[in-house]
Each structure stands twice: as structure tokens, then as C-alpha cells.
Amino acid sequence: MAEGLRERKKRQTRQYISDVATGLFLERGFDAVTVAEVADAANVSVNTVYNYFPAKEDLFLDRSKGVVDRLARWVRGREKGESAAAAVVRELREELEAVSPRLGLMDGYARFMRVIHDAPALRSRLWAISQEVVDKLEEALREETGAPADDPLPGLMAGQINWVHQTVMSVIGREMMAGRNPGEVSREVLVLLDDMEELLSEKVLNYAVRAAE
Amino acid sequence: MAEGLRERKKRQTRQYISDVATGLFLERGFDAVTVAEVADAANVSVNTVYNYFPAKEDLFLDRSKGVVDRLARWVRGREKGESAAAAVVRELREELEAVSPRLGLMDGYARFMRVIHDAPALRSRLWAISQEVVDKLEEALREETGAPADDPLPGLMAGQINWVHQTVMSVIGREMMAGRNPGEVSREVLVLLDDMEELLSEKVLNYAVRAAE
């Protein structure tokens, strides 16, 4: 069915508010910009802003929400004969080798991270998102392995896999904020990823291996 | 030097405010109690509350701050021939066997956790504390091993060790909230701890072994 005028306008408005807000936050920092200013700059009322975004933090982290099922998706899409952890490590390695902006390997990410780093509210929102990532990963592991609800292993495995992802993301953030360029950081984190892989036990690396056909 | 009247009064006032606030939060939940109510109930002004506590969350989580250097302390106090991870696992095992209230194994912890669970602001404050725990642990590992500032290993090891501690604490919280009693939870988590120990690689279990004399 074709999308009505109303739907299109809503999507545009939402996007515009988010863009305007992001611009302001990047310029002056999260705390220094009020929601009222965002509303003014976007030519809408404060209420309209809250109509689209549950909280101020969502104005800046709206995009990041595409990340919540990243690990679950990678695990579900793992190859035959590949374990959950191996799949995540492989996907991370591929993204790193491609110097992918999805991991923050892009110009401008430093400024983005700086805004988050300087605003406690944004940091906690990021933690909340990260928690969602683990939860969805654990759920995926349960489904993939058919583990009973009281089996603690999926939770433990999700924790280990999340450690890898979390560490990669946080080191990238730190290094980019330190002024390094994406290529440099990519190479450095690839080495780090090797180190991490070596720290994973065989039990982790062999958990939830997908049946080879 | 003897403590002056002023110092004593301040400490008492601070403690009293925290106690009163904790009581109210346990009764009615974090969000349902305003800072003004806490101030009233404690016979002080709102400004005095903020004089002692930087934010509302600190009224409830004041105690928890004793936890921030737990892992660093355990590592620094590890025995001869014992690694950092082994020390943390051992200390955790001892606390679990003792059904220690320091880990939340006590009646009333369920209600305490419930308040945190239901208040996003408290959850993020807990995350922040947890971050401090890792940071201090990493710092301790660097000092203990004399690793250079650019060595990534201490950070990775801190992450692995933190995973163990974090998982133990969160499972205890979850089970206690589910109405289980401390003894039960203790036994269950001891088993879980064994599982986790098996998931740690040799490299982790042998990192920062203290010289045997």
C-alpha cells in the first residue's frame, strides 16, 4: 500500500528534528543545548519534539538503535561449522578490515564520541543499549541451541561474546577521540582482536557451532 | 586528634538523611519519593540534602560505594603464586560459601534490588560504579605487573575478571529478587562460579601470578 501524506511528513519531521538536534549537540555539547532550542531550531514546539522522542538523549542516539541486534544477527547468520563466538570475531574482523563506519571508523566519529563522553546522560543511554545487545544475543543463543530456560550457559556465553564487542567498540571510541585516524585505529584494533581471541577459552570458541548441513 | 563537634554533627546528619531516604525509597520506590519529601522527613532543607549528596541517586547508593575498589583490593591482596583472576574467584567463592551480605546474600536484599531495578536512574548509577570498579582493577593490574601504559593486556584482563564479578552480582540480584533465599542462591551461584572458571582461558587464569616470595 502506498504511503500517505501524513506518514511521509511524520517521517520527515522526525528526521529533521533529529538532524537539527544532532548538529546543535555536535556544535555545543549535549548539556549546553536545551530541548527548547532544538524545538526552535527545528521550527516545531517542544511538545512535538517529545511527540517523536521519548527523551532528550534519543535525539542524539536515535541512529545507534540499529546496533541493538547486531550480535544476535551475526550469530544467527553464522556459517556452517562456525561457532557463535567465531562468527562475531569474524564479522568484527571483516568490519575492521573494511574500516567500516558502522564501527565508528570514520572522520567525525571523534566529535560524536566526545559529545557522548562529556554527557553522563548519553553514557548511560549507551549502557542501556549495550544491555539490550547482550539480552538479544542471549535470546538468540537460547533459540539457536535450544537450551532450556534454566541453563545458565547462554548467559555466560553472551557475556563473553559481548566482552569482545564491547571492548572493540570502546577502544575504537577512545582512540578516535584521541585524534587517531580510522586506518590506524583499524590496524591497531585488529591486533587487539587477535589478542582477545586468544583469551577466549576453547569452550567459548566452540559453543553453538552450527551443524554442517 | 579528637574530632570536633562540627565534624561529628555533619557525619550524623549525613547518615540520618541517607537512612531516612533509604527507608522511604524501600517503602515507596525511588521515583515516587521526592527530594523535598526526604528533606522534610529528615528535618532539613532541600539545600542541605544537596549539600551532602550530589544527586538523588546518591541517597540510596551511598553504601554501595564501598564496593568500588573490591576487585583491586582482592587482586592486590592475592596470595603468593596466585594469579589475579584466581584471587578474585577464590574471594568470591569464600564470600559465597559464607553467604555474605556483602554480596547481597541477606534478607532484605530483594527489596533493595527491586528499588534499583525499577528506577533507571539507579541502574545507570550502578553501571557507573561498576565502571569505576573495572578502572580501578585495571590500574591495580598495571601497577602489579608493571605493564607499560600502552600495553592492552591489563585492560583485557580487567574485562575478563570483571565479567566474573559482574555476572555473579547480577545473578545474585536476579535470584534474590525472584524470592529465593540466601542459602539457596549461594549454592546455585557457587556452581555457576565453577562454570565461569572453566570458561576462563589459561592465559587469564595465569595472568599476574604473584611471585612466590
Added chain:
DNA sequence: CTTAAATCTTGGAGTCATTGCAAAATTTCA
């Protein structure tokens, strides 16, 4: 014991995020 300095407490005003409500504007659809 008296008093000035240092320190605490308090009241009050103000900022800002967030919510609730009802009126006004816009879009959809019969």
C-alpha cells in the same frame, strides 16, 4: 567569656527536562 572568622543551613528565585490537557490545525475518507 567574648568576638570575629569559618562553616552550615536555609529560603527563594530560576533553569531545564518531562508530563498532562485541551484547543487549534491538518489530513483522511466516506
Added chain:
DNA sequence: TGAAATTTTGCAATGACTCCAAGATTTAAG
């Protein structure tokens, strides 16, 4: 085209938190 559904907006209110200056208390010197 006109009523119904949906969106936008203005307005008022709540609650955390900050700033400031005045008042109360404690300390310490004389």
C-alpha cells in the same frame, strides 16, 4: 464537502538541581 482521526501547539505543573545571599552555629583566638 464535512465529520472523524491524527498532529501540533500553548499552557500549566511537577520535580531535580543550581545559585545566591542572609541567618544560625561552631571554632578559635584573645
